[in-house]
Amino acid sequence: xxAHALPFAISLTFVPIxxxxxxxxxxxxxxxxxxxxxxxxxxxxxxxxxxxxxDPRTEEGALFFHRLITWIWVPVQIGLxxxxxxxxxxxxxxxxxxxxxxxxxxxILTGGVGITYAHExxxxxxxxxxxxxxxxxxxxxxGHFCIEHVYGHHIHVGTPKDPATARYRQSFxxxxxxTIGGSLVSAWRIQRxxxxxxxxxxxxxxxxxxxxxxxxxxxxxAAFFLAGWIGIALFALQAFVAVLLxxxxxxxxxxxxxxxxxxxxxxxxxxxxxxxxxxxxxxxYFLINLQRHSDHHKHPQRRYAVLQHYDxxxxxxxxxxxxxxxxxxxxxxxxxxxxxxxxEAWHRRHHNAAGGSRHCDxx
Numbered sequence: 610x611x612a613h614a615l616p617f618a619i620s621l622t623f624v625p626i627x628x629x630x631x632x633x634x635x636x637x638x639x640x641x642x643x644x645x646x647x648x649x650x651x652x653x654x655x656x657x658x659x660x661x662x663x664d665p666r667t668e669e670g671a672l673f674f675h676r677l678i679t680w681i682w683v684p685v686q687i688g689l690x691x692x693x694x695x696x697x698x699x700x701x702x703x704x705x706x707x708x709x710x711x712x713x714x715x716x717i718l719t720g721g722v723g724i725t726y727a728h729e730x731x732x733x734x735x736x737x738x739x740x741x742x743x744x745x746x747x748x749x750x751x752g753h754f755c756i757e758h759v760y761g762h763h764i765h766v767g768t769p770k771d772p773a774t775a776r777y778r779q780s781f782x783x784x785x786x787x788t789i790g791g792s793l794v795s796a797w798r799i800q801r802x803x804x805x806x807x808x809x810x811x812x813x814x815x816x817x818x819x820x821x822x823x824x825x826x827x828x829x830x831a832a833f834f835l836a837g838w839i840g841i842a843l844f845a846l847q848a849f850v851a852v853l854l855x856x857x858x859x860x861x862x863x864x865x866x867x868x869x870x871x872x873x874x875x876x877x878x879x880x881x882x883x884x885x886x887x888x889x890x891x892x893x894y895f896l897i898n899l900q901r902h903s904d905h906h907k908h909p910q911r912r913y914a915v916l917q918h919y920d921x922x923x924x925x926x927x928x929x930x931x932x933x934x935x936x937x938x939x940x941x942x943x944x945x946x947x948x949x950x951x952x953e954a955w956h957r958r959h960h961n962a963a964g965g966s967r968h969c970d971x972x
Contacts, residue, residue: 613663613914614674616894620682620722627689627718630711631696634703638710645717646932649891653930658888660918662901665908667915675914676738679726679897683741686723689715690748690828690847691835697843698836712843716850719749724855725896729913731755743821748828749851752821757796760803763909767868767883768876773856777865777952780941781857788856854935861885861934862902865952866925869960881907881924882959888918889930900931925955 626644630637693715697708723745731742731754739755746752758773765771772791775784800818801811809815832840866883868876881903887893893900901916903924908916920926927934928947937944 610663610671610914611674614672614678617675617897617914618678619891619894621685623718623722624685624689627714628692630714631693634707634711638707638714641714642710642717645721646936649895650930650932653889653891653932656890658918659890659893660888660920662898662917663915665911665915665917669912672912672914675912679729679738680741682722682726683744686719686745687748689718690844691831693847694832694835694840694843697839708839708843709846712846713850715843716749716847717854719745719847720851720854721896724749724751724754724851725899727755728758728899729897731759732909734910743817743824747821747824748848749855750825750828750845750848751852751855752824753793753796753818754855755821756800756817757792759909760799761792761795763879763906766863766879766906767866768870771863773859773863774866775860775864777867778945778949779864781860781938781944782941784860785853785856788859789852857935857938858899858931860938861927861931864948866955867960879906881919882955884924885927886919886924887927887930887934892930892932896931900927925951 623641623644626637626641630641693711696703697711703711727742727745730738730745733739742755743752746754762771762773765774767774772788772795775781797818800816804811804813804816807815811818829841829844832844834840836843862885863883864885866885868879868883870876884902884906886903887900889900897913898916899905899913901918903919904911904916928951929937937947
């Protein structure tokens, strides 16, 4: 399976660009940003989509190299973060503007690749991979996502209870404070309920929130040690960009898609139709099939290598890959013009056929 796994290691091509950015600054910093949001989308359009994928019954042992790619990224990301902080603290060849650009470029890396890999790892049942997910998430000061995403979002997706589901006609700029604040509150409530079921108080040492807090504090202390307050600011900037990127992806993945409330008082089961799907070849290599989000929600513990493509009749399709969609999301008039007709068509196909409302609920 090595030959099948190798294309998914393409995210490592960001590493030499990041190193050159630290060493030389200037246009190299913009090169990383252009690579993510210009080169990849253009090549995506040229290479098109692919419906191919491994058999979902592929044994775990055959996926060793696919898993290894996600493991390798953890030391790579931590190394890049601390190398950037060390450069900021010991070198005077970068201006303040270049350092800010370096923080943004690093955040695109830790958010686009790091959080994507953490997402894959946190869905696994073994402690080793879940620990790797926590290392990556706390390096962006967003450790609680490990709780909220698995035990909150995957249960409440497509309902008003999910802060990470964007409502129809809800702009990206209205969604961001909802999902960032709402996810933190949701994660705390989920963990508090879990502790109560074990007859333990929330301040008990087993509460992962304290582990996340300790890890985040350690990162910030190391940033201060390496580069003083500039290090703190740089680390916080990369974390902010990474989280913003994550939540923009959340906005794209479920925009306007709703599960129906049944007569029993429960919501219908999560199906592939409740997530936007995309199978653009290059972006799926970079984001380890994250765009096959419809299958991920149907089978949350399925490894990225065996996620399946769904056609239009089974799941709604995004018109472009994630990099292009993320840019569009920040421009509400353009986003609504492109996406709202697709949402309305989805509602006519699924909700009206089931006797639902003729109109999409608005935020």
